[in-house]
Amino acid sequence: MIGYAQSVALQRINLKHTRNNMKVKAYTLSTCPYCKAFKRFMKEHNIPLEFTDVDLLEGEERTKVIKEAYSYCSGCGFPIIVIGEDIVIEGFNEPKLREVLHL
Amino acid sequence: MNPETLKKAIKDRAKREGYRLNPDENFLESIFEGLYKNVERYGYPSCPCRLSAGIFEEDIDLVCPCLYRDPDLYHYGRCFCGLYMTEAYMNNKDKPVVPNRRPMEPAKIEKIGSRIGVKTVGARYRCKSCGNEITVDKVGGGVLICCGQEMELIKEDK
Incomplete structure (x- = not known):
């Protein structure tokens, strides 16, 4: 049986573990207010974000990235947020994001 | 602009x-x-x-x-x-999330983009969904769309 202090410490470790290990990537548009708000949110919470502004890409790279983005969520609105391996969030859904990232 | x-x-x-x-x-x-x-x-x-x-x-x-x-x-x-x-x-206090209504299949978008649309002045088109009917006064060449789908040609000219 663990005490309260240990339990809190463990929770903190778990939280840190989750936040540090869940890689967050996103497919965004440079013109989209929701994508901008999402990027700002991640910055404010100091969470590393790997994002691609799909509209700024050209040629084969653009086709490849669009295909990749829609493989996660076909027909979704932007940003398409991918957390870890398989958590996909469509659009800047702040409550959902807070829940998944334990914020 | x-x-x-x-x-x-x-x-x-x-x-x-x-x-x-x-x-x-x-x-x-x-x-x-x-x-x-x-x-x-x-x-x-x-x-x-x-x-x-x-x-x-x-x-x-x-x-x-x-x-x-x-x-x-x-x-x-x-x-x-x-x-x-x-x-x-x-x-309203409830703010529903608006899903993306646009069809995303590239094939469909490509098809509309590459199709030849309005060809003749006086042609009449009807929307299969809402029933809107329109007559062409000037030919621009584009495809006419109403309620998210292509309009139906019902009469070629006057």
């Missing part, structure tokens, strides 16, 4: 059509910025929240106000990007 004339045109249109614009000034500015960026790079104000192809014929349904604005305002009280709103939506 400059950013100010674009803003004015959108504000005037909203007033004329009885809609409201998003009351969040910062958000509104962000949408205007996105729209104007699209005017600069594509030549038309396509929706800043959707991915444009940069080819007018393919993006015709995304030019603001987009083809999906009215059905979205009708069903949800807000357009997809949140630029236009209804009075009721603004007063």
Whole structure:
């Protein structure tokens, strides 16, 4: 049986573990207010974000990235947020994001 | 067109059509910025929240106000990007999420973009969904779309 202090410490470790290990990537548009708000949110919470502004890409790279983005969520609105391996969030859904990232 | 004339045109249109614009000034500015960026790079104000192809014929349904604005305002009280709103939506506590109504299959978009549309003056078209009927006064060559689908040619000329 663990005490309260240990339990809190463990929770903190778990939280840190989750936040540090869940890689967050996103497919965004440079013109989209929701994508901008999402990027700002991640910055404010100091969470590393790997994002691609799909509209700024050209040629084969653009086709490849669009295909990749829609493989996660076909027909979704932007940003398409991918957390870890398989958590996909469509659009800047702040409550959902807070829940998944334990914020 | 400059950013100010674009803003004015959108504000005037909203007033004329009885809609409201998003009351969040910062958000509104962000949408205007996105729209104007699209005017600069594509030549038309396509929706800043959707991915444009940069080819007018393919993006015709995304030019603001987009083809999906009215059905979205009708069903949800807000357009997809949140630029236009209804009075009721603004007063309502529930703010439903607006799903993306645009068909995303590239094949479908490509098909509409590459098809030859209106050919003759006087031709009549009907919307298979709402029943709107229109007569062509001037041929531009594009495909006519109503309620999210191509209109049906019912009479070639007068």
